[in-house]
Amino acid sequence: METFHVVPEAQHNALIAAAYRHRGFLADEADEGARFCAEASRHGIRTHNGIKALHLDHLFGSGSKGCVPGAQIEERASKFKAAKIWNANRKLGQSTAYRAMAEAMRLADEFGVGTVSVDNAFHYLWGGGYVMDAAKKGYIAYTNCTAALAEVVPFGGKFPTLGTNPHSWGFPTTDAVGYPIVIDWATSVVAMGRVQQLAREGKNLPPDAAVDENGVPTTDPKKAKFLLPFGAHKGYGLSLINEIVAGFIGGALPTVRNRWSQAEAVGEKGTCCFFFQVIHPDAISGGAFAMGRNQSQNVKAVIADVLGHGNEKCMLPGQLEAGWAKHTAAAGGLLFTAAEIAAFNELATEAGQPLWDAAAFKTVTI
Amino acid sequence: METFHVVPEAQHNALIAAAYRHRGFLADEADEGARFCAEASRHGIRTHNGIKALHLDHLFGSGSKGCVPGAQIEERASKFKAAKIWNANRKLGQSTAYRAMAEAMRLADEFGVGTVSVDNAFHYLWGGGYVMDAAKKGYIAYTNCTAALAEVVPFGGKFPTLGTNPHSWGFPTTDAVGYPIVIDWATSVVAMGRVQQLAREGKNLPPDAAVDENGVPTTDPKKAKFLLPFGAHKGYGLSLINEIVAGFIGGALPTVRNRWSQAEAVGEKGTCCFFFQVIHPDAISGGAFAMGRNQSQNVKAVIADVLGHGNEKCMLPGQLEAGWAKHTAAAGGLLFTAAEIAAFNELATEAGQPLWDAAAFKTVTI
Secondary structure (H helix, E strand, O other), X not given: OOEEEEEOHHHHHHHHHHHHHHOOOOHHHHHHHHHHHHHHHXXXXXXXXXXXXXXXXXXXXXXOOOOOOOOOOEEOOOOOOOEEEEEOOOOOHHHHHHHHHHHHHHHHHHHOEEEEEEEEEOOOOOHHHHHHHHHHOOXXXXXXXXXXXXXXXXXXXXXXXXXXXXXXXXXXXXXHHOOOEEEEEOOEOOOHHHHHXXXXXXXXXXXXXXXXXXXXXXXXXXXXXXXXXXOOHHHHHHHHHHHHHHHHHOOOXXXXXXXXXXXXXXXXXXXXXXXXXXXXXXXXXXXXXXXXXXXXXXXXXXXXXXXXXXXXXOOOOOHHHHHHHHHHHHHOXXXXXXXXXXHHHHHHHXXXXXXXXHHHOOEEEO | OOEEXXXXXXXXXXXXXXXXXXXXXXXXXXXXXHHHHHHHHHOOOHHHOHHHHHHHHHHHOOOOOOOOOOOOOEXXXXXXXXXXXXXXXXXXXXXXXXXXXXXXXXXXXXXXXXXXXXXXXXXXXXXXXXXXXXXXXXXXXXXXXXXXXXXEOOOOOOOOOEOOOOEEEEXXXXXXXXXOEEEEEOOEOOOHHHHHHHHHHOOOOOOOOEEOOOOOEOOOOOOOOEEOEOOOHHHHXXXXXXXXXXXXXXXXXXXXXXXXXXXHHHOOOOOEEEEEEEXXXXXXXXXXXXXXXXXXXXXXXXXXXXXXXXXXXXXXXXXXXXXXXXXXXXXXXXXXXXXXXXXXXXXXXXXXXXXXXXXXXXXXXX
């Protein structure tokens, strides 16, 4: 059980937008950044809430060379009607991603499937948020990106040359199961933040999650220096996909990505790439569902079969996030711990905004 | 080291095609089936060579209700120009898959991206073969399918309600690394055939690969009854993708798929679904590659970075298959063991074809 302060969403969004504007972002960028952080908090994604978003912006974004406030997206001319190619010019990742997914949905409406490939992108934080949003709007959505830093050792290797390279898939299953199924994870067993957390707590890592400085697997988080892909060669392959797709788009060498002094010294790029894809569910429907079911009822029946037969305790991907959204709705605001309220107040101080009075928020225990 | 007989490809293809024709398949289906088996053998995919293909056809295909020789593919009317929807009417899987991938390549040429969704499909054997073929032709290709039988227990469950549900990605990297990178695997840790092989050899399974009849994980292959997804919830999510996509297309409930008496008794379908997607690499190219590189050179540089820095011993997905193709080319024919030659002769007897004289083939040791 943990106690949370209930922060009205408008109040949260006002602070986050002000913090982005204070760092030079345009009003629409700041609003998109705030909207995205609210979605992350609504769904219990504490690793990508407003505090983390602005911390990462400081480390790798507008505080470094990764992100340029006010940057304009340029579309590259292409003869391919269902596939757009954008140069984000290091625009805020959330703004770029929302707009790219909107464009991919428009393409899917027209062609059945659409892709938007983005070069010179800045970290979009939580890929699951964009595919969830598209899935809620009725689309099958996918995105991958190259993660900021190479922290993951290829299967059979010693040195980190891969990002944590996440994949995110969203499915329009709200009618079928009550929420969109969202499959969303990094291709490392754990994140580096988790290694640090376990080190602080004196706990061990799972096996085959990390290696020490010599590339030898270790479960001691204090000795762990680099991460391993999940599922041996299979997770390695999934991580490679992001690097290869980015390589075709225009991506940087993974070991110099976001390491600007190294990249610029040798004439390499330091930016990330995004890939978005949306499919209209009508564009894959054979229309011949058993027992007179419609498409959504068929998906519901398939899921019920998977989770039946003694598997009733299994979770669906996206279920935890949907549960958090219910807690948030019931509480009437976004849920933050006392420590998180204090961190938001650091942002308020930076941006010259009124501090939040923790005592003024109602609390809930979950 | 293992000794192989070198069978001229034309002789192999003639036998396999004759075996398919003997079972009622049309000449073009038989030729496509034979061509596919040759590709599997060329690339060392012994689990899906001609012997296995015709064995599976007997068990689940034309010998059961899964596959109908001479079936005609029907295209469903759709307003979406870049997404085709086919009813395969249980046509031979290899014929369906080759044609679907060819259509997806045509769509990618026109729109940048194209999908072909196939309902009422029969097992296409080795998904990697189709994406490898497309990648050799210059495309980024992907396919997934719902596997014939539910053998895999969802993460946190007890009963097998998922297929081994493979995913296959192919990338046109021949210029960059000498062969197409092909990422291709089932979402179970191991295949059921591997469990049986380990049981015969008295060896243990890896941890978390299988469960006993009560759903309890076991490393004893003799007690193993059902399979587990790789990578815990992550592999489970990947397996779910195939079921959900198939559910949207028109797919059967996984637990009755290919179990015709059960399916038909309750009015359910028993067929599999396929999903194919092709992207033209020009349709994702931002064109702004560092150091004056072109797209292929950029992919080459990214891969070199991943496999550098002490990772020189790492393999790329598709590398083993490319190595087998070199062995095959050097030997001047497809490579089969003595036991495999004997199995081919059983097919020859069934189809009324001349037996192969093992002593007449030259041999190589690899």
